[in-house]
Amino acid sequence: MAKQKHSARATAARVIADVVQKKQSLNAVLTVALPLLPDNERSLCQQLCYGVLRWHPQLNAISQQLLSKSLKEKDADIAALLLCGLYQLRDLRIPSHAAISETVNATKTLGKKWAKGLINASLRNYQRQQEEIDKKLQQSDSAHYAHPDWLIQSFKQDWPEQWQAILNAGNQQPPMMLRVNQQKESQQNYLTRLAEADIPATAITGCPEGILLDKPCDVYQLPGFTEGDASVQDGAAQQVASLLDLKSGLRILDACAAPGGKTCHILEHAPDNEVTALDIAANRLQQIQQNTDRLQLQATLIASDAADIDNWWDGQLFDRILIDAPCSGTGVIRRHPDIKLLRRADDIDSLDAQQKQLLNTLWPLLKPDGLLVYTTCSALKQENEHQIANFLHHHPEAQEIEASSAPANRRPFGYQRLPGDDNLDGFYYACLRHR
Numbered sequence: 001m002a003k004q005k006h007s008a009r010a011t012a013a014r015v016i017a018d019v020v021q022k023k024q025s026l027n028a029v030l031t032v033a034l035p036l037l038p039d040n041e042r043s044l045c046q047q048l049c050y051g052v053l054r055w056h057p058q059l060n061a062i063s064q065q066l067l068s069k070s071l072k073e074k075d076a077d078i079a080a081l082l083l084c085g086l087y088q089l090r091d092l093r094i095p096s097h098a099a100i101s102e103t104v105n106a107t108k109t110l111g112k113k114w115a116k117g118l119i120n121a122s123l124r125n126y127q128r129q130q131e132e133i134d135k136k137l138q139q140s141d142s143a144h145y146a147h148p149d150w151l152i153q154s155f156k157q158d159w160p161e162q163w164q165a166i167l168n169a170g171n172q173q174p175p176m177m178l179r180v181n182q183q184k185e186s187q188q189n190y191l192t193r194l195a196e197a198d199i200p201a202t203a204i205t206g207c208p209e210g211i212l213l214d215k216p217c218d219v220y221q222l223p224g225f226t227e228g229d230a231s232v233q234d235g236a237a238q239q240v241a242s243l244l245d246l247k248s249g250l251r252i253l254d255a256c257a258a259p260g261g262k263t264c265h266i267l268e269h270a271p272d273n274e275v276t277a278l279d280i281a282a283n284r285l286q287q288i289q290q291n292t293d294r295l296q297l298q299a300t301l302i303a304s305d306a307a308d309i310d311n312w313w314d315g316q317l318f319d320r321i322l323i324d325a326p327c328s329g330t331g332v333i334r335r336h337p338d339i340k341l342l343r344r345a346d347d348i349d350s351l352d353a354q355q356k357q358l359l360n361t362l363w364p365l366l367k368p369d370g371l372l373v374y375t376t377c378s379a380l381k382q383e384n385e386h387q388i389a390n391f392l393h394h395h396p397e398a399q400e401i402e403a404s405s406a407p408a409n410r411r412p413f414g415y416q417r418l419p420g421d422d423n424l425d426g427f428y429y430a431c432l433r434h435r
């Protein structure tokens with residue numbers, strides 16, 4: 001195979017094409033592509049990939065107005081490059097002549113010099129007709145709000161008052177948040193250390209270990225990161241551990257644990273707890289291991305489908321079970337904009353079935369009077385309050401209990417934080433006690 005040439009724009013075009021066409025996850029493709037770029041090109045490439053995918057439904061609607069006919073499937077990279085050009089003109093502080101000429105040059109890097117004229121003419125046409133073209137975006141919700149139609153419909157149905165705010169939150173650039181390791185440091189001390197390192201930050205209200213950075217930075221610039229003094233975690237995810245009513249000496253199952261954010265938070269609360277961390281994705285167990293190693297914590301890691309209990313369970317009941325269930329991720333679109341392209345309407349029924357199976361299979365593994373916490377980073381009722389309502393209907397021995405301090409808005413069952421509420425990720429939480 002011929003060796004590929006690289007530049008921020010050409011690489012971004014290839015990455016975006018892989019997400020759009022091959023339905024690969026942005027994170028997976030970027031992890032391979034970025035190291036092949038010179039250091040000084042990486043940040044622009046990343047910015048283009050996230051930005052274009054974040055605004056894809058809108059940028060795609062613009063490109064359809066600019067192109068007389070759709071590009072062939074084999075030219076998905078050129079289609080993506082055009083979106084990179086549009087994104088630079090609309091959202092980045094790059095002078096437009098440089099944005100256009102560098103985007104045109106990237107056709108050469110992609111080995112498609114024939115597309116030079118097409119990219120050049122399309123971007124210049126956009127500059128000339130921007131007002132008219134942008135006006136037409138109002139005609140479609142998907143183009144206007146930059147989300148897929150099916151998801152806009154679902155949000156409208158579930159949250160008739162809040163759907164626009166949810167969509168708006170999904171288009172924001174996410175803030176970087178930290179969790180201070182309470183075994184080593186207090187929130188207040190760590191804020192002082194950040195200030196000394198010239199990293200402006202504030203405490204997150206309602207998260208005793210949570211810190212919001214004014215601007216994202218490389219984790220290795222964070223004081224004591226390598227030594228495990230802090231970890232990256234959104235404040236909404238930090239509210240899960242305290243729902244487990246943790247104390248010393250508990251036997252705890254974290255059923256869907258990778259990459260281990262909540263496993264580590266649970267252990268930071270009480271390191272002598274016996275935590276079993278399971279995940280179906282064997283390759284993701286490594287990430288849990290790296291996190292527990294860095295934080296100097298101990299958990300038993302098992303690669304298995306949690307619902308296949310014959311494969312992993314030793315027959316002893318648990319005091320606490322956390323099901324941080326596989327879900328649509330519709331609460332964290334600001335962090336994973338590729339969700340807009342990768343998720344489809346019919347995924348929700350299949351996720352619903354997986355969540356049901358995990359709840360039904362793991363519930364009997366809880367000790368009498370034990371506590372099961374069910375969470376998702378979804379904003380859809382089917383995966384959240386409807387899921388728990390259905391579970392309670394079929395399990396009279398289960399009782400939904402109120403958290404001692406509410407992590408989010410109370411719903412008929414559980415608690416829902418909608419995306420962007422308090423500047424945090426969208427999250428659902430429910431606490432179930434075995435009567």
Ligand SMILES: C[S@@+](CC[C@H](N)C(=O)[O-])C[C@H]1O[C@@H](n2cnc3c(N)ncnc32)[C@H](O)[C@@H]1O
Binds near residue numbers: 259262278284
């Ligand atoms: C929302 S993520 C978990 C995030 C993790 N709790 C944290 O805080 O870092 C859901 C995880 O569930 C895993 N998963 C999906 N289905 C599973 C199953 N049947 N059994 C075990 N793990 C599963 C996925 O591989 C994924 O890592």
